[in-house]
Amino acid sequence: MQAEGIDVINFGAGEPDFDTPQHIKDAAARSLQSGFTKYTPTSGTPDLKKAICEKLARENGLEYKPNEVIVSLGAKHSIYNAVLATVDAGEEVIIPAPYWVSYPEIVGLADGKSVYIETDESTGFTVPIDRLRAAVTPKTRMLILNSPSNPTGGIYDRKQIEQIAELAVEKGFYVLSDEIYEKIIYDGNEHVSIASLGDDIKKLTITINGFSKAFSMTGWRLGYAAAEKDIVGAMEAIQSHSASNLVSFTQPAAVAALNGPQEVVDNMVAEFDKRRKYIVGRLNSIDGITCAMPGGAFYVFPNVGKLYGKNFDGKKITTSDEFADFLLAEAKVAVVAGSGFGADNYVRLSYATSMANIEKGLDRIAEAVGKLA
Structure with missing residues (x-):
């Protein structure tokens, strides 16, 4: 979808959204040269x-x-x-x-x-x-x-x-x-x-x-x-x-x-922490979704099982894959189905993306979930 110019908020990334620190890149460049x-x-x-x-x-x-x-x-x-x-x-x-x-x-x-x-x-x-x-x-x-x-x-x-x-x-x-x-x-x-x-x-x-x-x-x-x-x-x-x-x-x-200096790691973790608290609070405010506060990494793993059995446009959602497909089609939000992690009542969202994207994506998720009946 993104390749077609569609505005998709991607919560699927398993990598930090920060650049590799400059002193590390410089060391590689010196080595190469x-x-x-x-x-x-x-x-x-x-x-x-x-x-x-x-x-x-x-x-x-x-x-x-x-x-x-x-x-x-x-x-x-x-x-x-x-x-x-x-x-x-x-x-x-x-x-x-x-x-x-x-x-x-x-x-x-x-x-x-x-x-x-x-x-x-x-x-x-x-x-x-x-x-x-x-x-x-x-x-x-x-x-x-x-x-x-x-x-x-x-x-x-x-x-x-x-x-x-x-x-x-x-x-x-x-x-x-x-x-x-x-x-x-x-x-x-x-x-x-x-x-x-x-x-x-x-x-x-x-x-x-x-x-x-x-x-x-x-x-x-x-x-x-x-x-x-x-x-x-x-x-x-x-x-x-x-x-x-x-x-x-x-x-x-x-x-x-x-x-080398480790402050860059500390700064990245501090930013992740702000996003973590925000995304958990927003997810828990959506009826039918509960989300535990993670102690580490940069993922949240909300439980969406209470939404199973609900319908949108005549299609019933019964699995994490179907819920992820629903969010992508209706909200233009990409999450990772929990089925691949051995936990089908859940989906994974990475907060290794900007706060602006997180806010926009959660607005879309809340709106889409509100349409389920």
Whole structure:
């Protein structure tokens, strides 16, 4: 529609609407102009791996050596490598739902079996430890932990993380901890890296992070993983035969991101916080929609299930896909159906767009929902 000149308000974006900070772009430009355009080591340059180790120690309380770190073409690539390196055919991977859409697809590529635990607003979209324990079987190989979460913005607190760590050590399963949204948190919430809670859980943890969200570098495709040396070695072997290495001249830019000024991140999060509070308030003012306040990331995940069964122009809305189609056709507003996240009573809206767009889009949603009968 947008290509046809139609004014569509897009709440679907999974990337910050801010530009990559200038000092990061400058580092890439210098690298490119200096001729740093050849192959690099498969797992990343020594300088970048050193910077990642220093970051993990400084910010997360994690001590890793460079041979325990691998840099990949985005955090998704890191997750793909990690799952393929650790999960065998038929083994189970526990995935709390709602979940990021790629988790089950990646598990399927490894011939693993996804085991879902549904969550909702009553627990802040986090899994109570008793339900997690009940889902563990002798075939459980891994838990995928995403805090803060895409799509819900839910955050596990320190006590919950400690309980998960104790269970993982007791039962001996891996924890893939996707921490890509760690810097985008609100209301004094604390980000806890599960691997920091002791040597036993560190041995079972694959920590995933990257540059896309915190530094607004989605197109740069830079992510990394930290884990035991044998796991990283297996991931490196997979990466070597699938991608060779990541782009050479982006790696000095990643070093600049980690070691440079962090105020740009703080400023972005402060702006997101204003939008977060506004969009939640507006959504909750619309009859039939309820929206929990997310603790992190830049998404809201409103419950629209009370609108199911209502009609517009003779068409009944019964699913999140139908509701999303209705908003696009009637309101010219794009949202993401919850079905892809394993939660069909919900839709996802990203507030990584301007406040003007948010205001206009919510006006349109309110007007459109008011037409349902």
